Amino acid sequence: MEKTKASWHAEDINAVMDALDAHPEGLSSDEAKRRLAETGPNSLPQPARHGFIVRFLRHFHNLLIYVLLASAVITALLGHWVDTVVILAVVVLNAVIGVIQEGKAERAMDAIRHMLAPKAAVLRDGKRTTVPGDQLVPGDMVLLDAGDKVPADMRLHSCRGMSIQEAILTGESVPVEKTTGSVAVDAPLGDRSGMAYSGTLVTTGAARGVVVATGAATEIGHISTMIAGVETLTTPLTRQMAIFSRWLTVFILTLAAVILAFGYLVQGQPFGDIFTAVVGLSVAAIPEGLPAVLTVTLAIGVQTMARRRAIVRRLPAIETLGSVSVICSDKTGTLTRNEMMVATACIGDAELAVEGEGYRPEGDIQVPGESQPEALKSLALVAALCNDAALHHRDDVWTVEGDPMEGALLAFAGKAGVTASVTKQEWVRSDSIPFDTRHRFMATLDHDHEHHVQIHVKGAPETLYDRCTHMRALDGSTLPFDRDHWHGRSEALASRGQRVLALASRSLEAGTTSLAMDDVEDGLVFEGLVGLIDPPRPEAIKAVAACHRASIDVKMITGDHAGTAAAIGAQIGLRHTDRVLTGAEIDALDDNALADAVRETDVFARTSPEHKLRLVTALQQLGYVVAMTGDGVNDAPALKRADAGIAMGRSGSEAAKEASELVLLDDNFSTIVGAVEAGRTVYDNLKKIIAFLLPVNGGESLSLLLAILLGLTLPITAAQILWVNMVSSVALAMALAFEPTEPDTLSRPPREPGAPILSRSLVLRIGLVSLMFCSGVFGIFWWATGQGLDEATARTMAVNTLVVMEIFYLFSVRYSYGTSLSLTGVKGTPAVWTALVIVTGLQLAFTYLPWLAVWFDARALNVAQGAQVLAVGVLMLLVMESGKWLQRRYALGGRGV
Numbered sequence: 093m094e095k096t097k098a099s100w101h102a103e104d105i106n107a108v109m110d111a112l113d114a115h116p117e118g119l120s121s122d123e124a125k126r127r128l129a130e131t132g133p134n135s136l137p138q139p140a141r142h143g144f145i146v147r148f149l150r151h152f153h154n155l156l157i158y159v160l161l162a163s164a165v166i167t168a169l170l171g172h173w174v175d176t177v178v179i180l181a182v183v184v185l186n187a188v189i190g191v192i193q194e195g196k197a198e199r200a201m202d203a204i205r206h207m208l209a210p211k212a213a214v215l216r217d218g219k220r221t222t223v224p225g226d227q228l229v230p231g232d233m234v235l236l237d238a239g240d241k242v243p244a245d246m247r248l249h250s251c252r253g254m255s256i257q258e259a260i261l262t263g264e265s266v267p268v269e270k271t272t273g274s275v276a277v278d279a280p281l282g283d284r285s286g287m288a289y290s291g292t293l294v295t296t297g298a299a300r301g302v303v304v305a306t307g308a309a310t311e312i313g314h315i316s317t318m319i320a321g322v323e324t325l326t327t328p329l330t331r332q333m334a335i336f337s338r339w340l341t342v343f344i345l346t347l348a349a350v351i352l353a354f355g356y357l358v359q360g361q362p363f364g365d366i367f368t369a370v371v372g373l374s375v376a377a378i379p380e381g382l383p384a385v386l387t388v389t390l391a392i393g394v395q396t397m398a399r400r401r402a403i404v405r406r407l408p409a410i411e412t413l414g415s416v417s418v419i420c421s422d423k424t425g426t427l428t429r430n431e432m433m434v435a436t437a438c439i440g441d442a443e444l445a446v447e448g449e450g451y452r453p454e455g456d457i458q459v460p461g462e463s464q465p466e467a468l469k470s471l472a473l474v475a476a477l478c479n480d481a482a483l484h485h486r487d488d489v490w491t492v493e494g495d496p497m498e499g500a501l502l503a504f505a506g507k508a509g510v511t512a513s514v515t516k517q518e519w520v521r522s523d524s525i526p527f528d529t530r531h532r533f534m535a536t537l538d539h540d541h542e543h544h545v546q547i548h549v550k551g552a553p554e555t556l557y558d559r560c561t562h563m564r565a566l567d568g569s570t571l572p573f574d575r576d577h578w579h580g581r582s583e584a585l586a587s588r589g590q591r592v593l594a595l596a597s598r599s600l601e602a603g604t605t606s607l608a609m610d611d612v613e614d615g616l617v618f619e620g621l622v623g624l625i626d627p628p629r630p631e632a633i634k635a636v637a638a639c640h641r642a643s644i645d646v647k648m649i650t651g652d653h654a655g656t657a658a659a660i661g662a663q664i665g666l667r668h669t670d671r672v673l674t675g676a677e678i679d680a681l682d683d684n685a686l687a688d689a690v691r692e693t694d695v696f697a698r699t700s701p702e703h704k705l706r707l708v709t710a711l712q713q714l715g716y717v718v719a720m721t722g723d724g725v726n727d728a729p730a731l732k733r734a735d736a737g738i739a740m741g742r743s744g745s746e747a748a749k750e751a752s753e754l755v756l757l758d759d760n761f762s763t764i765v766g767a768v769e770a771g772r773t774v775y776d777n778l779k780k781i782i783a784f785l786l787p788v789n790g791g792e793s794l795s796l797l798l799a800i801l802l803g804l805t806l807p808i809t810a811a812q813i814l815w816v817n818m819v820s821s822v823a824l825a826m827a828l829a830f831e832p833t834e835p836d837t838l839s840r841p842p843r844e845p846g847a848p849i850l851s852r853s854l855v856l857r858i859g860l861v862s863l864m865f866c867s868g869v870f871g872i873f874w875w876a877t878g879q880g881l882d883e884a885t886a887r888t889m890a891v892n893t894l895v896v897m898e899i900f901y902l903f904s905v906r907y908s909y910g911t912s913l914s915l916t917g918v919k920g921t922p923a924v925w926t927a928l929v930i931v932t933g934l935q936l937a938f939t940y941l942p943w944l945a946v947w948f949d950a951r952a953l954n955v956a957q958g959a960q961v962l963a964v965g966v967l968m969l970l971v972m973e974s975g976k977w978l979q980r981r982y983a984l985g986g987r988g989v
């Protein structure tokens with residue numbers, strides 16, 4: 093068997109099949125296993141990661157680090173070796189923490205990418221099955237549908253209306269049409285119409301192809317630069333913070349220069365002293381640990397969402413999700429279970445109740461009269477033949493491979509005595525028109541052994557009514573079609589919340605082997621209607637109620653019938669279900685009229701993907717932040733346009749997944765609400781971290797500024813400040829990254845889109861708390877020196893006061909809106925207590941370990957001094973909580989931070 097051949101496109105398909113020892117009905121499982129062992133998995137080699145040294149050094153390329161390095165050089169020139177070593181140690185520590193957190197965040201994203209690994213529909217042992225994409229081997233017969241990402245390089249065996257977007261390989265974004273023919277050996281990649289290449293996207297049609305190359309042997313595998321790089325961990329918020337830090341650095345440097353000039357030239361202080369003070373001021377004001385903590389918080393958010401079965405494809409989505417104010421959701425499978433069952437069949441004048449459970453093809457059909465009418469058989473035959481799904485029976489459980497609605501039709505056909513084995517033996521399909529949301533029907537051309545040729549059609553009732561001239565009576569005879577009669581009956585079924593599908597057939601002349609659109613335009617015999625039940629998901633009902641509490645609107649946008657949609661909408665608890673806007677009605681409205689209409693409408697029915705795009709735009713025009721779900725290839729533009737595009741992980745096409753920010757592993761509406769809650773929590777935690785860290789820097793720099801301007805001794809040295817910023821603050825702030833969701837998270841309205849994180853109230857709070865830190869540090873230093881304590885002991889008390897105040901402030905900041913003086917508030921979280929134990933241990937080491945004193949010039953404190961330090965912390969908590977109480981009581985300045 094020849095395995096590596098670059099000219100598959102030039103070979104006839106039969107020659108390709110022979111060369112690969114492949115069969116139209118696929119490989120056997122054993123053979124596939126053997127080939128897999130030989131060729132290896134169908135996956136691309138991992139892009140090489142930069143080595144440790146490069147990643148480590150990258151963290152030195154930063155304005156702040158340059159400032160620190162320059163300070164280190166100058167302190168060394170001045171002979172202040174301790175400061176030099178501490179500053180260098182901080183720089184190295186910063187890079188190490190950076191490399192570690194980056195690694196963690198990348199691993200989190202990798203694990204998630206793995207969860208989104210694509211699947212492929214193949215024929216194995218003659219049956220259609222779904223396998224992970226990396227299990228494909230040369231010779232496999234793969235089935236492709238619109239929206240699929242081609243999983244390996246393939247030579248097409250049969251195809252219908254197939255076009256593929258090959259931009260990833262050719263740069264050409266216009267989809268190219270595919271056929272099964274061969275082309276010249278030297279044809280460029282974009283002209284090889286008989287091939288489908290790995291990584292490209294199927295935009296329309298359906299095809300079967302034989303795998304010719306997998307993994308690194310594919311065209312995409314040859315282009316190693318094409319391999320998607322690691323997604324960077326930045327979001328609007330981290331970028332906002334990066335810009336803030338840059339401005340802060342520039343501001344500090346200017347201030348430092350002014351103070352240096354003032355102290356040296358005006359006050360006449362010795363250069364060494366004033367320079368040390370200025371270095372201290374610079375390191376005090378810069379929040380060294382902040383970027384690392386923010387990134388870790390985002391990575392933790394990604395992991396939390398993944399545990400809740402929502403995979404974030406693009407990191408900024410975490411923040412957007414927190415501000416979503418309307419969720420537009422599909423109905424089938426998202427709000428409902430997508431576990432369908434035919435409950436009613438309407439033939440002639442009769443309505444037959446269908447019994448049974450799940451997809452088991454056994455159960456009673458309540459028929460008027462004794463025997464099963466002929467018409468039921470022909471209805472069941474259409475249901476079974478115009479069908480691409482398969483039922484599997486294992487351990488007494490029946491499951492569907494393919495579309496659940498088609499699975500339900502197979503189960504129904506089985507109950508009417510038309511089982512899969514019967515149809516397979518008696519009928520052969522020679523052509524088909526696949527289902528498309530734009531024409532809303534599917535048709536097949538089938539032959540039996542007696543040379544009968546039949547078209548079998550199923551689709552939305554209104555679509556088929558126009559195409560039918562006759563209808564089948566219960567006894568099997570045909571009568572002229574009565575449109576009004578059937579219209580009334582389909583409306584009645586829909587108003588009961590059933591999904592209504594019409595089935596029809598047509599006989600053609602013997603010998604016909606291909607099916608054209610014209611063949612199904614007219615002359616069909618209406619066989620009957622089936623009503624399928626698809627119950628709402630109980631958790632979706634709860635989630636819709638939660639959205640309403642959180643001031644998030646929920647809109648259902650479905651391709652289903654208006655009556656069915658309204659009935660399900662009401663069951664699910666949507667608000668305005670008395671008014672349904674259909675796709676046709678949307679078409680009749682201009683953009684402004686549509687914007688007016690969408691405000692008061694929650695149910696949109698018989699829509700196409702193009703309507704979704706208009707609806708997103710209209711909602712955005714009204715100022716909503718829109719989350720929109722989608723699964724098909726045509727949903728991609730709407731998903732891209734939405735603020736948060738959400739694709740279905742199970743039933744969604746690869747095209748939809750690639751266009752969205754979030755993928756739901758379980759296709760469940762309640763998962764979206766969980767993700768919104770997680771998004772709000774991440775945002776709250778980022779805010780808490782900022783509210784926690786910035787006042788510490790503010791307090792430190794104010795203390796130093798005051799001391800310099802008043803010509804007093806510095807209450808804390810530069811080395812001590814770096815200790816606090818890099819060790820205590822980071823350890824404590826990290827605990828906030830693990831903060832659980834606050835109880836009222838989903839009863840608050842969404843945050844204003846585009847609101848800066850450093851809101852007025854937050855800036856005010858940072859200013860006030862900075863003053864408190866400054867007073868605490870300065871106060872205790874002043875008090876200690878007043879008591880006659882030496883400078884080093886007074887500084888040790890000041891540093892410890894700063895850290896103790898941080899600890900108490902941490903407890904306060906954990907609740908942005910409520911009091912922290914409650915049992916749960918005091919109990920904290922494991923992360924808080926871990927941080928507390930670590931920081932206390934480090935602070936004791938700082939104070940009492942003689943060899944650390946060499947670096948930080950600390951002195952052992954006695955019990956009384958320790959108690960004074962603690963008292964300042966308690967005072968801080970009491971002041972903070974009184975502030976929050978006043979704010980709640982008089983509703984000052986909004987809600988919390």
Ligand code: ATP
Pocket residue numbers: 421422423424425495497498527529532533534550551552553591592593649650651652653
């Ligand atoms: P949602 O958009 O909420 O997922 P949906 O699944 O009902 O809703 P579509 O898939 O666009 O939306 O289906 C629209 C209509 O087309 C259905 O109500 C049904 O009448 C018809 N239909 C759906 N699937 C098929 C199919 N495989 N064959 C024939 N007709 C179908």
